[in-house]
Amino acid sequence: MDSTSENRPILVAGAGSGIGKSVLENLNLLNKPAVGISRTGVEWKPGETFEFGRNFRCNLARPSEVTEFVSSLKIQCSSLAGVYFTFGSGLFKPVEKIALEEWNAHFVLNLNSLFLLTKELLPTLRPGSFLCYLSSTAGYQGFPESTAYCASRHAIAGFAKALREELKSDGIRVITVYPGAVYTDIWKGREGFDQDDMIPVDDFGRWLATLSTLPDAVYPDEIRLLPRKGIL
Ligand SMILES: NC(=O)c1ccc[n+]([C@@H]2O[C@H](COP(=O)([O-])OP(=O)(O)OC[C@H]3O[C@@H](n4cnc5c(N)ncnc54)[C@H](OP(=O)(O)O)[C@@H]3O)[C@@H](O)[C@H]2O)c1
DSSP: OOOOGGGOOEEEESOSSHHHHHHHHHHHHTTOOEEEEETTSBOOOTTOOOOTTOEEEOOTTSHHHHHHHHHHHHHHOSOEEEEEEOOOOOOOSOGGGOOHHHHHHHHIIIIIHHHHHHHHHGGGEEEEEEEEEEOOGGGTSOOTTOHHHHHHHHHHHHHHHHHHHHHGGGTOEEEEEEEOOEESGGGTTOTTOOGGGSEEHHHHHHHHHHGGGSOTTOOOOEEEEOOTTOOO
């Protein structure tokens, strides 16, 4: 894996489906060296080369898999141009119907893993590198049947805002994107929403991938992005 400053790789954490899969595809179209990780990625062994453009297996809800992957990545590449945090899950139920186990699992994946992956990857970041987090409209507004999701999306935004301040003297950019509805599996089975009102996932992925092409001195730290109808 080439890690010269001109051609440092990008990691897409959560590239198995939806937004992350589209970001990885669009980074490939932009000729950016990038690798993905998710539960459904291809298996690999420590010491193997991570081929650009591919999604590799890593269950981010398991801390040991996070640290194993980052250790292997560090052997091949000492620095990253950026990281997209596109993994996550929804949990949409009235509060009284959420089991504590579901609540805990939601936060393990959506928040704890995000913290651990960030912490493990920090030594690979250089001035000009970026960390791009996906919050949501649910990261600044409340919705019914969304207590867990709103709480985790607000928490991601808070984490990223604090990290933005913590890393600014190192020249590392922390970008928080608050997307409105993008049509992916996360919407399947939810009543009262129309796919045609949402941003097609490849339009969104194509746009998100372009953040990697910004000059280092350009720093869009918080971006709200909505479908034409606004918040659905
Ligand atoms: N779609 C929207 O309207 C929207 C709006 C705002 C924010 N978001 C946020 O954007 C993120 C991506 O959502 P999406 O809409 O693209 O949904 P999605 O299609 O369900 O994508 C979820 C992604 O997370 C990965 N993932 C899930 N569990 C994982 C695990 N344990 N370890 C590693 N990877 C895991 C999945 O890959 P594998 O299945 O291969 O593991 C997939 O790449 C979520 O955090 C979501 O909250 C989405």
